[in-house]
Every structure is written in C-alpha cells, then in structure tokens.
Amino acid sequence: MLSFEVLEKAQEELLNYNGLGISVMEMSHRSADFLNILQTAKETLRNILDVPSNYQILFLQGGGTGQFSAIPLNLMTKGKADYIVTGGWSAKAAKEAEKYGKVNLVLTKLDQYNRIPSQDEWNLSDDAEYVYYCANETVFGVEFPWIPDVKGVPIVCDMSSNFLTRKVDVSKYGVIFAGAQKNVGCAGVTVVIIRDDLLGKAKKECPSVLDFTVQAKQNSMYNTPPCYSIYILSLNMQWLQSEGGVDAMDKRSKDKSSCIYKIIDESDGFYSCPVENSVRSRINIPFRIGGAEGNEGLEKQFLQEAEAKGMISLKGHRSVGGLRVSLYNAMSLQETKLLGELMTDFKEKYGKQ
Numbered sequence: 001m002l003s004f005e006v007l008e009k010a011q012e013e014l015l016n017y018n019g020l021g022i023s024v025m026e027m028s029h030r031s032a033d034f035l036n037i038l039q040t041a042k043e044t045l046r047n048i049l050d051v052p053s054n055y056q057i058l059f060l061q062g063g064g065t066g067q068f069s070a071i072p073l074n075l076m077t078k079g080k081a082d083y084i085v086t087g088g089w090s091a092k093a094a095k096e097a098e099k100y101g102k103v104n105l106v107l108t109k110l111d112q113y114n115r116i117p118s119q120d121e122w123n124l125s126d127d128a129e130y131v132y133y134c135a136n137e138t139v140f141g142v143e144f145p146w147i148p149d150v151k152g153v154p155i156v157c158d159m160s161s162n163f164l165t166r167k168v169d170v171s172k173y174g175v176i177f178a179g180a181q182k183n184v185g186c187a188g189v190t191v192v193i194i195r196d197d198l199l200g201k202a203k204k205e206c207p208s209v210l211d212f213t214v215q216a217k218q219n220s221m222y223n224t225p226p227c228y229s230i231y232i233l234s235l236n237m238q239w240l241q242s243e244g245g246v247d248a249m250d251k252r253s254k255d256k257s258s259c260i261y262k263i264i265d266e267s268d269g270f271y272s273c274p275v276e277n278s279v280r281s282r283i284n285i286p287f288r289i290g291g292a293e294g295n296e297g298l299e300k301q302f303l304q305e306a307e308a309k310g311m312i313s314l315k316g317h318r319s320v321g322g323l324r325v326s327l328y329n330a331m332s333l334q335e336t337k338l339l340g341e342l343m344t345d346f347k348e349k350y351g352k353q
C-alpha cells in the first residue's frame with residue numbers, strides 16, 4: 001500500500017516533472033533532475049533511519065530474491081555462512097546460498113514456522129562469514145523482536161516486509177536489504193545498506209550488477225537504474241518523514257497490530273493465529289476462521305464480505321491458505337479499525353452457530 005499523498009503527487013507530476021515537459025519515466029538517468037531524485041531518496045532514507053556514514057545505501061534490481069544470490073556472491077569469500085531459517089523467505093535464501101558455499105543451518109528444522117527457538121538452542125558456527133536472518137517472515141507472520149546475538153560476526157538481514165516500521169540500530173548490522181514493494185515504494189528497486197568494510201570481497205564470478213562494490217562506486221548506476229521506482233521511493237521517504245518518521249511508524253505498527261490481535265485473542269477460538277505471542281508480526285498477521293484448521297466456507301464468506309466493503313488482499317499466501325492482514329506503513333489505524341469492526345461483526349453473525 002502507498003499513501004494517497006504519494007500517489008497523488010506522482011499523478012500530478014506524471015506528465016510534466018518539474019516543468020520539464022516530460023515524465024520521470026522518460027528522463028535520462030544521467031540528467032541533473034534524476035540525479036537529484038536519487039540523491040534526495042538516499043539522503044532522506046539515511047536521515048529517517050539514522051544510517052551511519054560508514055554505510056552505503058544502494059538501489060539495486062532483482063528484488064529481495066536477487067539479494068538471496070547477491071549476499072553469498074558478495075560475502076561468502078571463504079565459503080561458509082550461518083542461516084537462521086524461521087520461514088519460507090529465509091528458507092529460500094538459504095537454499096540459494098547453497099549454490100555458492102557451505103550453509104550451516106543454525107536451527108534444527110522447525111515442524112511449523114510459528115516460533116523462534118531461544119538462542120541457547122542455536123548452532124552458530126565459529127567460522128561463518130556472516131549470519132543471515134529474515135526480520136519478518138511475510139507469509140508465516142513471524143517477526144524478530146530483537147537482534148540475534150552472534151558474537152561479532154556480520155549480520156545480514158532481510159527486512160523486505162518490516163523495513164521502516166520500527167527503529168533499527170543500523171550499526172548492529174553488516175547488511176540490511178529490502179525489496180521496495182512491501183513498504184518502501186513500488187516493485188523494481190531493492191534497498192541495500194552495507195557497511196564499508198564488507199565491500200571489496202565479492203567472488204570473481206559475481207555479476208557486476210549484483211556486485212555491491214561496483215554499485216557503491218557507481219552510485220547505484222553501473223547500469224540504468226529503475227528510475228521510476230526510485231522516484232516513487234523518494235516520494236514515499238519524504239511522506240514518511242512528514243508523518244513523523246520511523247518513531248511514528250513504530251507506534252502505528254504497534255497500535256494497528258494490537259487492534260487485530262486483540263480481536264483474535266478475545267474471539268474464543270473463532271479466529272486463531274498460529275504464531276507464538278512473543279514473535280507475532282506487527283506487519284503480517286496470518287489467521288484462520290472457525291478453528292485452528294480453518295473453515296474454508298467461512299473464510300470464503302469473510303473474504304466476500306470484506307471485498308464488499310472495499311477491503312481486498314486479505315487472502316492468505318497460497319502456500320499456507322487461510323487469511324492474512326498486511327499492515328504496511330501507509331495503512332492507517334483508522335482503516336485497520338474498520339477491518340477490526342468487520343471481524344467483530346462477522347463473529348457475531350457466524351460465531352454462535
């Protein structure tokens with residue numbers, strides 16, 4: 001979801017950006033106007049997230065999935081890394097990394113992705129070049145409330161779905177990446193934040209477009225960058241700043257998610273969320289209706305009633321079924337409460353049969 005203000009501004013400027021008589025889509029990426037857009041995007045993001053000066057901010061292509069390859073290609077110099085698999089996205093990243101070196105799975109395979117085992121059960125290796133984890137598992141709704149303690153090994157984190165929804169101490173990380181389409185802008189651009197000392201380690205066979213060092217040297221313009229996606233990202237960063245930045249989003253995320261979890265938890269099992277309380281995502285809430293296994297008839301009915309009220313995209317990911325609420329930054333508390341009302345009414349109507 002993008003805020004109305006961002007979309008409106010993009011519409012306003014669609015045909016004629018800054019009086020140039022052309023659209024950002026038509027602009028040369030080497031033009032002063034585009035360089036200005038890129039610079040504003042970068043600076044605003046640096047400001048919002050307090051990114052220290054020894055970190056580079058890159059805008060790359062290939063999505064979050066592209067980073068599943070870029071990370072090992074750039075950082076697995078000696079050939080070993082630790083992966084903390086807590087859901088589908090980190091599992092996919094670990095599988096991709098196996099193409100490039102030895103992947104040590106820190107957790108014994110979970111029978112269900114609904115918890116994060118405590119750190120004394122972790123099997124971290126002594127010689128990992130980095131430890132990888134996913135801050136928020138978008139499909140299963142498991143979110144890390146803390147940063148893993150990995151004894152100084154660089155941490156690589158996929159923040160695609162909870163980027164800028166909470167304060168993050170960037171200095172604790174080696175690399176943070178996030179595909180833009182979840183919370184930062186639209187599809188086509190991926191934000192990568194990398195600490196300077198991790199540059200210059202890429203494998204010989206690393207494609208130049210994925211090479212952090214090459215892209216850092218070229219200001220993310222080794223090849224034509226996704227100009228329009230970077231433009232939307234820039235507008236969105238400015239919007240986020242005007243809304244009060246990450247602190248405001250943090251509070252908003254807390255308020256929105258507790259509104260929905262409260263209804264789930266007080267529904268006497270009519271609604272159920274499979275995720276352990278302490279690691280429940282504040283952004284993606286998977287749930288079932290009519291018991292833990294879900295009643296598909298009721299769930300279908302719910303989706304129809306939601307759609308009739310203009311609430312769409314509530315269907316769970318195809319790999320898990322059920323329903324899922326996504327509360328990205330542009331979703332207001334007020335809109336979330338409307339969904340809450342629907343859930344309460346729906347339970348009144350169908351819960352006692």
Ligand SMILES: *Cc1c(COP(=O)(O)O)cnc(C)c1O
Pocket residue numbers: 062063064065066089134136137138158159160161179182
């Ligand atoms: C969506 C998502 C991805 C994949 O993003 P693409 O841009 O489709 O490659 C990776 N990680 C997480 C956590 C996601 O939510």
